[in-house]
Amino acid sequence: MARDTSPQCKQCRREGQKLFLKGERCFTDKCGVERRSYPPGEHGRGRLRQSEYRLQLREKQKTRRYYQVLEKQFRAYYEKASRQDGVTGENLLRLLESRFDNVLVRLGFAASRRQARQLITHGHWMINGRRVDIPSYQVRPEDIISIKAGSGATETIQRATELVSTVPAWLQADHDALTAKVLRLPERSEISAPVQEQLIVELYSK
Numbered sequence: 695m696a697r698d699t700s701p702q703c704k705q706c707r708r709e710g711q712k713l714f715l716k717g718e719r720c721f722t723d724k725c726g727v728e729r730r731s732y733p734p735g736e737h738g739r740g741r742l743r744q745s746e747y748r749l750q751l752r753e754k755q756k757t758r759r760y761y762q763v764l765e766k767q768f769r770a771y772y773e774k775a776s777r778q779d780g781v782t783g784e785n786l787l788r789l790l791e792s793r794f795d796n797v798l799v800r801l802g803f804a805a806s807r808r809q810a811r812q813l814i815t816h817g818h819w820m821i822n823g824r825r826v827d828i829p830s831y832q833v834r835p836e837d838i839i840s841i842k843a844g845s846g847a848t849e850t851i852q853r854a855t856e857l858v859s860t861v862p863a864w865l866q867a868d869h870d871a872l873t874a875k876v877l878r879l880p881e882r883s884e885i886s887a888p889v890q891e892q893l894i895v896e897l898y899s900k
Contacts, residue, residue, distance in 0.1 A: 750897035757889045761790045762807040767830070772898055783891030784882045791880050791887070794821070795829035797839070801867045801874045802858030803851050818845045839874040848872065862886075 758768045775785035790796065795810040798819070804810035811829040813819060819826060820840050821833070833839075841848065855869040862884050867874040 750893045753893040794831040802855045805854040818847045837876040841872040
């Protein structure tokens with residue numbers, strides 16, 4: 695399974711804001727953005743010429759890194775979103791939000807998407823009573839998410855629940871029993887990702 699193994703703090707610094715890629719560390723003074731707010735690299739402190747294309751590209755890269763999706767995967771999501779009814783940008787975000795690894799983060803069952811991916815691929819989670827080990831699995835309304843009986847990751851998951859304050863309205867979570875239900879797919883107003891999806895649509899429309 696392909697995955698991005700580049701330094702995560704550098705990704706946040708490159709985008710100029712916290713993408714919360716390292717879970718608990720992002721809430722401490724050790725956060726890379728807190729310590730060095732300028733982009734990484736030799737010319738990180740220099741001025742960069744702002745162009746329309748650069749803004750669109752940076753927005754796409756930021757979104758891709760936020761959801762921890764590779765370039766080929768992201769393009770496939772965009773093409774699928776463009777074929778659906780409705781607004782393409784909103785469809786794209788809805789597809790990304792509905793990924794199983796992202797849903798675990800929204801529920802508070804994982805501190806980061808990378809941790810969520812590891813928990814899923816190691817077989818700690820079930821959907822509707824069946825083990826699902828694919829992080830990109832698209833959840834659907836009425837899906838029941840539960841931890842596998844006898845899972846050795848229970849303590850890790852319970853520690854992650856302490857980092858979340860609220861669960862989105864389209865999800866329902868029981869942090870004591872470590873179970874959840876997908877009530878419906880999210881509306882755009884319920885997606886808290888720091889994304890301007892119209893810039894991505896403009897980039898791919900060229």
